[in-house]
Amino acid sequence: MNSFMLYSVLNTVFVLLVSPLFISLIKKTKAYTQGRRGPSLLQTYFLIVKLMKKEVIYSSNSSMIMRITPYLNITFMLAASLFVPLLFIPALSPGIGNIFLFLYLLVAAKFFMALAGLDAGSTFGGMGSSREMTLSAVIEPVVIIVFATLAFVFRTMNMHEMFTQSLGTSILINPPVLLISLSLFIILIVETSRIPVDNPETHLELTMVHEAMILESSGSNLALMELSHAIKQTLLMGLLINILMPWGLAREPGLVNIGVATAMFIMKGVILAIVVGLFESSVAKMRLFRLPALFMQAFFLAFVTILFELLNRL
């Protein structure tokens, strides 16, 4: 039980610390591909600190939803962060680790964000919420199928057990893992509102989805929203990393183990963030009605994964 307490504290602190780094790193990569120098790697930390100090302003139309959403969002994300061990896998994980609960925590945060978008009564917020919900209606079934495939491949619903298993194997032995990682990469792109789906950098009303919903938030509320977005991205990245390249993840707590795991995770996260940045720079934003084709590719890959797994078990 003691190790679980240690795990909860360490994992949460680590997620909070490392998440803004990946956001800035993706921005930096994109800037380099465009021939700019880009913001410093600490920029997202500065942004969050700055916003924390600022005054919160509410629209006179807004209700309680607007006030509680940032806190709910960060709570959901931090709860979800316990499901994805980034440094070491605790031996006992009472009550946490169910993969569908993880999914529901992410969706609950999204739901409240969409409500908050509507709450202020501005047109942009409503548009953003409507788009986000439309996209969710298409992507969520695909996400559920991909996660179900994950559960099928590892024969467990507990994420901690999945990672323990993936630690013991290599990609070479397991083509299904390679396939499911491709699906997870598509989900990472979609869920963190990256370029073929949404543009995280724009404030143009024509294209924005995620940005439109948080347009009415201000001050510390906005900081919490940005932070929870960053955490969501780290969690999905961590999921992909732990499944595709779990090397370095410790099985037991210990000073050396955790040090190695921290260094390894940051290294792998940096690589993945650069890959995401390059991917984002190399594709154009898709039209809204072409997006299902992208989602269906994730579905196709998940389906083929199940087939491969069936074949492997013959």
Next chain:
Amino acid sequence: MISVQYELTRILFVLVLCSAALLITQRSLTSLFSIYAVQSMLLSFIALLLFWKTGVYALLFIAGLTILTKVVVIPYVLRKVQKDIYTKRDLEFSYLSPVSSILISTALIFVVYKSFAHFRFGLSQDNVFFMGAVIGVSLLFIGMLIIFSRKQMITKIIGYLTMENGVLLFSLFIAELPFIIEVLIILDLIILILLSAILAFGIDSTSTMKEFHRKLDPFSLWFKKQQK
């Protein structure tokens, strides 16, 4: 006992299927040609791995021939034709949208898997052969789906080529066609590509027969030039 060659082959299967999924949804002609070239490259790698495992020289020749024709010559001809018909993208789909094509292709793969599962025990002890057969036949059906759902002639050719790749994959793992037949198939393929490329040139870029003849004229000159 796990053999390295078979494990690598499995990973190549994964990539072949990904390329098939991309062929269904991609719209840009140039990337379609590149994906086809990559897919053929993957098949030749599979043949090489099988050669490494079994030591049958025919497989080595098949790999070399595949690289020469399907990775170099055919994509080159297709790009040449594409340049002449001034189209960059194939945006039109008939009967099926890309999304439903992907859904149907998953269903097709599943049906193939199910129907092959009946006589799996007759095939071989290692399931990589069974996998190769399933993926080969699925690729064949996906090629048919591309022919069926695309409107432009030149993308239909890609569909046909994908079908042929499926047959090659199937024959690598199950049928063991004699080498001479493989060579004949590839020769046929090249002639067919040249012919259908000319047709595609006519069908895709013109509306009437007269216009077609007028356009064909400089094109035939191009072929004569190539022969010299």
